[in-house]
Amino acid sequence: MDLGALYEEVILDHNRSPRNWGDIPGATHVDGRNPLCGDRITLSLQVEDDVITDVRFTGEGCAISKASASMMTQAVKGKTRKEAEAIFEGFHDLVMGKAGTAPPDKSLGSLRAFAGVSRFPARVKCATMAWHALREGLSRES
Amino acid sequence: MNTVAMADSARAAAPALDVERIRADFPILQIRPRGRPLVYLDSAATSQKPRQVIDALRRYYEEENGNIHRGVHYLSELATLRYDETREATRRFLNAESVNEVVFTRNTTEGINLVASSFGQAFVRAGDEIVVSLMEHHSNIVPWQLLCERSGAVLRAVPVTDTGELDLGAFESLLGPRTRLVALTWVSNSLGTVNPVERIVAIAHARGIPVLLDGAQAAPHLAIDVRAVGCDFLAFSGHKMLGPTGVGVLYARGDWFDRLPPYQGGGDMIDTVTIEKTTYAKAPSRFEAGTPDIGSVVAFRAAIEYLERTGLDAIQRHEHALVAEATAQVGALPGVRLVGTAPGKAGVLSFTMEGVHPHDIATILDQHGIAIRAGHHCTQPLMQRFGCGATARASFYLYNTMDEVNALVAGLHRVREVFA
Structure with a gap:
């Protein structure tokens, strides 16, 4: 199996230098955890007038979970709650392999690099941990 | 097996393990995960089973x-x-x-x-x-x-x-x-x-x-x-x-x-x-x-x-030799930190690699047919004690070989390349 399918260059890059790394003091904080492996993420989230104006994260995890969190923050910043939810749906289908053999939805942008995760069932949770934290944060913000 | 046959084979047992003969007793060691020979280094999670046990279950x-x-x-x-x-x-x-x-x-x-x-x-x-x-x-x-x-x-x-x-x-x-x-x-x-x-x-x-x-x-x-x-x-x-x-x-x-x-x-x-x-x-x-x-x-x-019949003393000596070799080779890799360095350890080698999470190590090794465990191993207070959330763990048993130690080390070099 081609390892490149999982560890795409863009994923390795975000793992090395995660974007939006840090904390937003006073914002909504959500902890994400994977009890199976002990990985964790702390997401801080700022929503104004239904728009995600800022989102940052810190934590400890594998390349997949870290890059997923990093690229998620880029993808949802400036988006409305509904737009972010739509991106999550598309991303979720992608890593669960529900998109089938069709080429990944172009609107996912660089998140399409995670298509390979669907072939590694044990790693799907790594890819979705930050997203579940985001959704919990958004539900608390509403 | 009856007691007479047991006593006979115990007498015949050489001080060192005949690992090739042992491996022949474990049918699962013949599988080829992802087209590669299986290198099973996760016996601390669960060991593989010899034909004798499988036969007893069927019987x-x-x-x-x-x-x-x-x-x-x-x-x-x-x-x-x-x-x-x-x-x-x-x-x-x-x-x-x-x-x-x-x-x-x-x-x-x-x-x-x-x-x-x-x-x-x-x-x-x-x-x-x-x-x-x-x-x-x-x-x-x-x-x-x-x-x-x-x-x-x-x-x-x-x-x-x-x-x-x-x-x-x-x-x-x-x-x-x-x-x-x-x-x-x-x-x-x-x-x-x-x-x-x-x-x-x-x-x-x-x-x-x-x-x-x-x-x-x-x-x-x-x-x-x-x-x-x-x-x-x-x-x-x-x-x-x-x-x-x-x-x-x-x-x-x-x-x-x-x-x-x-x-x-x-x-x-x-x-x-x-x-x-x-x-x-x-x-x-x-x-x-x-x-x-x-x-x-x-x-x-x-x-x-x-x-x-195999002899736990002989098994222990064999594991010590494997762990010693793995410790020397893995420990010498750049950025590797061994977690747990007590003398006389049982068949476990736990380590971290700078810049690479243990899960990623395990996934890449798995692509080469090498099974290790990555995570906190259900010992979170211990992981906190050593300041790491997780380690990669290779564990050895009576059916493992020096060739498999070498395969592990070669796999870790590959991990380094991917994450260079």
């Missing part, structure tokens, strides 16, 4: 299956005989005095929960203390926390040194007039440290405190003599020592089982039942309510006999 279901301690018919009698033969084999394996000291459980976890429940009910009150350590598996922490919540007792933990050994001085000072039980692991599943259990038991017994040992990682690797160690309770699992899943052992010395109230109620554990009152059977039956995993218990004997 049981094809020729011997009946419920035990119930019928007067041929199959019930035969199944009961086979079940009791494993109890005797287990007694011999442990050098226990009596088969009544041996109770079959599902696994180590159930054995510890049994003691936490029954010993706790009989002997632990508010303000009493239970002593565990920072290197325990969660299964030797959480049952005691549950007991503490129920009873108002307090949990204390022995600290661990930088090399991954128990701090025995601190252990002694933790023992006090309210300490009711010491519950420690014999061999650390995350680090491979072999704890000085005879000394630990002596220290506790000098103060009249009983000791439970978690033997999950000891029974597969060490020649056990419970009379020499002197522990009061010992729990371990069959599946980590070549046996089937679904069978574990709880040993309790002398009359301990008779002093404990039942754990679960049901069939097979009673003397007589009326709606007003039930009287209970003696141990071990008293602690084996309901139909157990008879087939797995029966096949577990084949695992015990396989280990005895």
Whole structure:
């Protein structure tokens, strides 16, 4: 199996230098955890007038979970709650392999690099941990 | 195998392991995951099973299956005989005095929960203390926390040194007039440290405190003599020592089982039942309510006999050689930190790699057919102690080879390339 399918260059890059790394003091904080492996993420989230104006994260995890969190923050910043939810749906289908053999939805942008995760069932949770934290944060913000 | 054949093969056994012959007994080692030869370095999670155990399981279901301690018919009698033969084999394996000291459980976890429940009910009150350590598996922490919540007792933990050994001085000072039980692991599943259990038991017994040992990682690797160690309770699992899943052992010395109230109620554990009152059977039956995993218990004997025939001393020497080589080679890789460096470790090598999470190490190795464990290994307090959320863990057993150590090292070079 081609390892490149999982560890795409863009994923390795975000793992090395995660974007939006840090904390937003006073914002909504959500902890994400994977009890199976002990990985964790702390997401801080700022929503104004239904728009995600800022989102940052810190934590400890594998390349997949870290890059997923990093690229998620880029993808949802400036988006409305509904737009972010739509991106999550598309991303979720992608890593669960529900998109089938069709080429990944172009609107996912660089998140399409995670298509390979669907072939590694044990790693799907790594890819979705930050997203579940985001959704919990958004539900608390509403 | 009958006893005559066993004695013959024991005499014929050379001091060093004939690993190629051993490997031929393990059918699963022939599979090719992802088109590569299997390099199985996760025996601390569960061991693979020799043909002899698989055959015993099949034979049981094809020729011997009946419920035990119930019928007067041929199959019930035969199944009961086979079940009791494993109890005797287990007694011999442990050098226990009596088969009544041996109770079959599902696994180590159930054995510890049994003691936490029954010993706790009989002997632990508010303000009493239970002593565990920072290197325990969660299964030797959480049952005691549950007991503490129920009873108002307090949990204390022995600290661990930088090399991954128990701090025995601190252990002694933790023992006090309210300490009711010491519950420690014999061999650390995350680090491979072999704890000085005879000394630990002596220290506790000098103060009249009983000791439970978690033997999950000891029974597969060490020649056990419970009379020499002197522990009061010992729990371990069959599946980590070549046996089937679904069978574990709880040993309790002398009359301990008779002093404990039942754990679960049901069939097979009673003397007589009326709606007003039930009287209970003696141990071990008293602690084996309901139909157990008879087939797995029966096949577990084949695992015990396989280990005895091969010789635990020879197995241990073989593992030490593998761990020493792996430690030297992996430890020399740039950015690698070994977690747990106690002398005389059992077959475990735990490590981290700078800039690469253990999960990613495990995934890349898996693509090369190499199975290791990555994560906290159900020892989160220990991971916190060593300042890492997770480690990569390679664990070795009697069927592993030096070639597989080399394959691991080559795989780790590949990990470095991907994450360069």
